[in-house]
Amino acid sequence: MDGVINMAKKIRYIKGMGVTHIDTRQEIHKIDRYKNIEHYKDIIYQCGKCGTCRTVYQDADWAKVCPSGEFRKFESYYLGGKNLLIWGLTSGKLNWTNNLANIFYHCSVCMACVQQCQVPELHSFSGEWLMAMREEAVKQGYGPMPEQRLYTKHTMEEKNPYMEKHDDRLNWLPSHIKQTADAKLAYFVGCTSSYREKNVAVATVEILNSLKVDFRIHDNEACCGSPVYMTGQTEKAKILAETNVNNFKNAGIEKIVTSCAGCYRTWKDIYPNKFGLEHGIEVKHLPEFLLGKLKNGELNFTKEFNMKITYHDPCHIGRHMGIYEAPRDVLSNIPGIEMLEMPRNRSNAWCCGSGGGVRSAFKDMSAFAANERIEEAKETAAEAIVSCCPFCLNQFKNNIKDNEIQALDLSEIVKKVI
Amino acid sequence: MINNFYIRNSLILIIKGENKMNNNEVITELENIVGQQFVSDKPEELFLYHYDFVTAEPEGKCDIVIMPNTEEEVQNIVKLANKHKIPVIPWVSGINFGSTATPLKGGIVVDLRRLNRVIEVNEDDMYALIEGGTTWADLQRYIGKHHPDLMAGITFSPPGTGVVPSCLCYGMFDLGMLGGTGAEFINGLEVVLGSGELVKIGSCSLSDCWYGRQPLPDLAGLFIGWEGSTGIVTKAAIKLWPKLPFRKTYTLMGKSIDIGIPVLLKLSKAGLGICDLFVFNYGWVQGGAGAYEKKVPLDPLKANLPDFIAGVTTQAYTEKQHEAQCEAIETIYKEGGIMELPGGADAYNLNLPIQGWGAWNFSRGGGGQWIGSYCSTRDITKYYEFARNISLKHGHTPQFYSRLLFGGHYCVARVNINFNKDDPKEIESARKILKEIHEEVTSLDGVVMYKAPEWAHKVNEEKTLPATVELIKKIKNLLDPNKIMNPGHGWGD
DSSP, X not given: OHHHHHHHHHOEEETTTEEEOOOOOTTTSOOOSXXXXXXXXXXXXXXXXXXXXXXXXXXXXXXXXXXXXXXXXXXXXXXXXXXXXXXXXXXXXXXXXXXXXXXXXXXXXXXXXXXXXXXXXXXXXXHHHHHHHHHHHHHXXXXXXXXXXXXXXXXXXXXXXXXXXXGGTTTTOOTXXXXXXXXXXXXXXXXXXXXXXXXXHHHHHHHHHHTTOOOBOOTTOOOOSHHHHTTTOHHHHHHHHHHHHHHHHHTTOOEEEEXXXXXXXXXXXXXXXXSOOOOOOEEEEHHHHHHHHHHTTSOOOOSOOOEEEEEOOOTTTTTTTOOOHHXXXXXXXXTTEEEOXXXXXXXXXXXXXXXXXXXXXXXXXXXXXXXXXXHHHHHTTOSEEEESOHHHHHHHHHHOOXXXXXXXXXHHHHHHHO | OHHHHHHHHHHHHHOOSSOOOOHHHHHHHHHHHHOGGGEEOOHHHHGGGSSOSSSSXXXXXXXXXXXXXXXXHHHHHHHHHHHHTXXXXXXXXXXXXXXXXXXXXXXXXXXXXXXXXXXXXXXXXXXXXXXXXXXXXXXXXXXXXHOTTEEEOOOSSOTXXXXXXXXXXXXXXXXXXXXOBGGGGEEEEEEEETTSOEEEESGGGTSSOOSOSTTSOOGGGGTTTSTTSSEEEEEEEEEEEEOOSEEEEEEEEESOHHHHHHHHHHHHTSOSOEEEEEEEOHHHHHHHTTOOGGGSOSOTTTTTOOOEEEEEEEEESSHHHHHHHHHHHHHHHHHTTOEEOTTTGGGTTOOSSOOOHHHHSTTSSEEEEEEEEEEOGGGHHHHHHHHHHHHHHTTOOOOEEEEEEGGGTEEEEEEEEEEETTOHHHHHHHHHHHHHHHHHHTTSTTOEESSOOHHHHHHHHHHSOXXXXXXXXXXXXXXXXXXXXXXXXXXXX
16 A cells, blocks of 8 residues: 555646656766757657647647747647657658758747656657757758858858857947956857847946956857757757856956846856856855845835836746746836736746847748737736746747837846846 | 658558658649648658657658648648548557557648637536647646536647547546546547548537537447547547546555455445546556666566555545545545555646656656456456466566546556667567567457557457457458558558
């Protein structure tokens, strides 16, 4: 009887994850992260394309989660389909083709699908082989997509994917901002805030000044490499990573604060764990940093911000890095803010559709994903959709029509209330 | 390019008669019906439709996949297929453990996932009118949001699987004690026949009401149990039930199936507001909980583990009624030597549909198939004994499940065999074991496999009264004169 009782106790209901007993069972399959497709080939076919990956499991009214599958509809575009395509490929039933690569690139790697799967190994590691397939596509000459190749070429030359000049990277920086030449803390701005959402960069440095934080901006900051890495171009992304790590280490930087979700994940996770660059630099995402200041009393919100808002979880800090509460904690402490949750939130959040190289290569799918999220935000009656990723922000701004709802970054709000 | 050439030639081979044409022309005509983005003959998109990726049944071959959005589009697809005598396979999720959606003779897979709308919920007559591709997730989403006082019967299958195919193939739900099999939940149907004509079955055929099939000639049987070989169901009205305020699910536990089954049979006939009554053996529970077959005791009984784990759900309108029902249930199971699992089902807060994939991945190879049968309630224990002995003989932990249906009038009994679907030897071995189990359990009078794959279907047909088989063939010819509907599956092929 004890066996049954113990087994029953392991199964439990977790809000947002449903009935689950997810563990990785290393004794059965030794699985490592960041490996090539060969490493995963004996696990992938545990998938039976049951379709659980398509909807929020046991929560949020079984809402749909996969922008790729919902846009293209064919089975191949959902996680189950992709898993079995990989099995087809590794077992010799399928060959590399342009269409196969196209299917795998038709995905923002938001990992909402992975979150829903209840097969332990698939739940924990499907994201790894989605990336390994992109890496393999590049090796086989089928990836990246032409638009991604174009921005990568520019990124390797000018350190940004926006077709802008590297020399213009700091043009956003107001003259009144005070930096400390020998500061050990650097603000890593990122390309989107440097060239497109400059307001995020300005707000962030003004917050740092207000908090009297000694910081500096490295004058030779390069793209973190995320848009290159996420499209399977690991070696090229590693070059950018090495450039950044060398520059920041040589400058004596010990801590980085960034307002970009993609840069945060790349510095904190991809540099050491995928590229083997043990930089030893502490990396904080802005909301984490601000929450620390809030808790120790260094940050006080002295003004009101009267607005109903809904928070959008960026994939790069949410599902990829597990940060869900810090931004919410910061926002909910601001006087006047009324927080309204979208049905799909936290680990079940619908992706904005800009990441993984999708916005450059598959504009129709990207817009579809953004509009789905904007509609969801509007249904909460919020006046603004707030995120803490300039890429999400830029995506929402580009897709919101007729000012029906505002898109804001957390930094913009915080700057107004201190 | 090579793959495309291969696929295109293969379709030419399946086109019979004088209207020979190449795949490009068929594709163009299909694109004209549904739009270019919803038709594909690309190998990487077809691959997922060749078979179910679960069972040990042989792969088929999908030549074209198409996704219609209206019943008119379905009609036009079927008419085109008739013109060129191309097989048509209706498809929702492709998972049913009988491989009945595998395109055995090539052709066009009609993926119905765009036809997934809940059109109406009638609270007075308690039914949902849904389209043919509606999934359990779609239905639960809609009812949970708009009609929280009603409930649909839900299967143990994953949320992405189809409601209508489950009903048509005699799937069973968590309200099975109230309503019987999924087939009995059907109030009415809209169907595109194999000939391309659109018909309606039930009260909806002469009105806008879909309350039932009575008192008209019950033509629903022309499409129930045929495995998509007579038509494509584009709409169905499915019975809903009131969700009563006082509910309890018991998880019961006993030493063995032979001790527990008499208790369940007694409960089924006691009129205690029971909506669902089912039993798992220990092996099934282990699989469902994600255990690995090689890491658990081969024979739980020998390891002195409880081999009877049952679920009993009851509901009532008043608290007093509920208390009385619960008291009677508890008296019956205690008298029968059964105990309630501490914490019970309330600890899991289980919401159907669930992903019971563990039960199919018990071997950690992603392959699983059942011998699932309808049978007399008097044979549940014998069925289990037969299946258990064969499973153990071949080195498999027995995985057994049974559900009592329609107030205890009949039941379903199932046994799973798991295997590594990447290993041809294991697949072959699983096939042999499944056939051995099938032969043994069907020696019990009245045991009939449902969602039967081709080989089991032949056994069913051989046992059936010849005059009945002839009638079935006549009906099949009438509904599908060119034999294009899901060929190789179902009756009268």
